[in-house]
Amino acid sequence: MTLAPWRTPLARALHRNRALVYSRYAQLATVDPQGRPHNRTIVFRGFAGETNTLEFITDQRSEKVAHLHHQPWGELCWYFPQTREQFRLAGLLQIIDELHPDPQAQKARLHRWQSLSDSGRQPFTWPHPGQPRTGDLPAAPPDPLTPPVHFCLLWLAPQQVDHLELRGNPQNRYCYRQDDRGIWTVQAVNP
Amino acid sequence: MTLAPWRTPLARALHRNRALVYSRYAQLATVDPQGRPHNRTIVFRGFAGETNTLEFITDQRSEKVAHLHHQPWGELCWYFPQTREQFRLAGLLQIIDELHPDPQAQKARLHRWQSLSDSGRQPFTWPHPGQPRTGDLPAAPPDPLTPPVHFCLLWLAPQQVDHLELRGNPQNRYCYRQDDRGIWTVQAVNP
Numbered sequence: 001m002t003l004a005p006w007r008t009p010l011a012r013a014l015h016r017n018r019a020l021v022y023s024r025y026a027q028l029a030t031v032d033p034q035g036r037p038h039n040r041t042i043v044f045r046g047f048a049g050e051t052n053t054l055e056f057i058t059d060q061r062s063e064k065v066a067h068l069h070h071q072p073w074g075e076l077c078w079y080f081p082q083t084r085e086q087f088r089l090a091g092l093l094q095i096i097d098e099l100h101p102d103p104q105a106q107k108a109r110l111h112r113w114q115s116l117s118d119s120g121r122q123p124f125t126w127p128h129p130g131q132p133r134t135g136d137l138p139a140a141p142p143d144p145l146t147p148p149v150h151f152c153l154l155w156l157a158p159q160q161v162d163h164l165e166l167r168g169n170p171q172n173r174y175c176y177r178q179d180d181r182g183i184w185t186v187q188a189v190n191p
Numbered sequence: 192m193t194l195a196p197w198r199t200p201l202a203r204a205l206h207r208n209r210a211l212v213y214s215r216y217a218q219l220a221t222v223d224p225q226g227r228p229h230n231r232t233i234v235f236r237g238f239a240g241e242t243n244t245l246e247f248i249t250d251q252r253s254e255k256v257a258h259l260h261h262q263p264w265g266e267l268c269w270y271f272p273q274t275r276e277q278f279r280l281a282g283l284l285q286i287i288d289e290l291h292p293d294p295q296a297q298k299a300r301l302h303r304w305q306s307l308s309d310s311g312r313q314p315f316t317w318p319h320p321g322q323p324r325t326g327d328l329p330a331a332p333p334d335p336l337t338p339p340v341h342f343c344l345l346w347l348a349p350q351q352v353d354h355l356e357l358r359g360n361p362q363n364r365y366c367y368r369q370d371d372r373g374i375w376t377v378q379a380v381n382p
Contacts, residue, residue: 020272022270022272025270027218027220027230027268027270028230029218029220029228029229029230029266030228031222031226031227031228035222035226035262036222036262036264036266036281037220037221037222037228037262037264037265037266038220038266038279038281039218039219039220039230039266039267039268039279040268040277040279041268041270041277071226071227071228073227073228074228075220075227075228075229075230076230077218077230077231077232079213079216079218079232081211081213081272086231086232088229088230088231090227090229122361123362123382126361126381126382127381128381129380129381129382130364130366130380130381131380131381132378132379132380132381133364133379133380133381136361137361137362137381137382139361170313170317170327170328170330171314171328173321173324175321187323188323188324189320189321189322189323189324190317190318190319190320190321190322190323190324190328191314191317191320191328
């Protein structure tokens with residue numbers, strides 16, 4: 001694969017903000033079947049293999065999975081505090097659940113589960129997220145080898161990337177667009 | 192007015208994270224007329240007068256203003272790094288532009304413009320955001336007394352607030368909901 005042109009500034013931002021653990025946190029917007037937006041923080045886990053696809057994890061029972069079945073387009077907003085820059089990455093999201101037919105995707109799902117910490121795996125043992133809490137949450141760590149049924153990967157394949165540098169004097173902003181043939185172009189735009 | 196019950200934990204988060212200037216930055220999700228979500232960082236400016244309405248500023252020419260004319264419902268995702276907690280605030284957004292008929296709202300718009308720093312006012316002198324950049328951006332500071340035509344307030348009146356504390360052991364999550372009479376209730380839910 002070809003490295004998309006926005007990968008270089010994104011890699012630079014990740015590197016320059018690496019002292020802040022939360023520089024790997026970003027906000028994902030989805031749309032529900034009623035046409036309303038939803039927005040939550042998710043953790044960037046890296047790129048899926050040798051692709052330009054961003055990898056996250058999610059719980060099959062979370063609202064965003066239902067939203068994505070209805071509207072698979074999402075936008076990630078990623079602000080880097082140290083360097084004062086923002087990336088907005090929009091594109092189609094794919095859910096890799098237990099029933100996903102692609103063996104390579106299943107391998108990635110297994111690998112990601114096994115690479116998590118115990119505390120990263122813990123939420124998948126808890127009862128249905130968002131439902132009324134009725135007591136203590138399970139504290140026993142789950143099997144580190146076998147992902148539970150509701151453990152999913154979430155893959156975002158950006159088609160549009162908007163990069164804003166607030167630190168410039170004046171600010172700089174670049175729009176990256178992928179055409180139907182998969183070719184990326186970039187244009188400087190007004191911030 | 193009555194202080195909504197989520198105001199206390201939000202005020203506590205703002206206080207405990209006050210050392211980080213970017214703890215006042217949050218991400219706003221809107222929906223475009225094609226039903227796709229968009230997401231960008233905005234700066235919390237405080238509450239509108241004696242209300243539970245959050246105030247932001249925006250440019251009339253920005254995409255989100257067009258989105259909100261189509262779908263006024265939005266969701267703000269606000270992550271506080273120091274205390275590791277997230278607020279998701281959803282509700283109707285109102286744009287206070289130059290033509291807004293309410294004198295109180297116009298007073299608030301004028302007051303907000305005058306309270307900005309020169310660098311905060313500067314972007315409103317720049318050419319249309321998102322359009323191809325053709326040269327240097329204007330550097331002369333705008334009139335600090337009179338807001339330009341495309342300076343707007345953005346008011347978010349939350350009807351649902353989801354508060355997640357990642358630092359709890361285990362985590363804690365609370366859902367606040369406002370009913371048709373404006374009464375707030377809160378429920379502990381599974382994280």
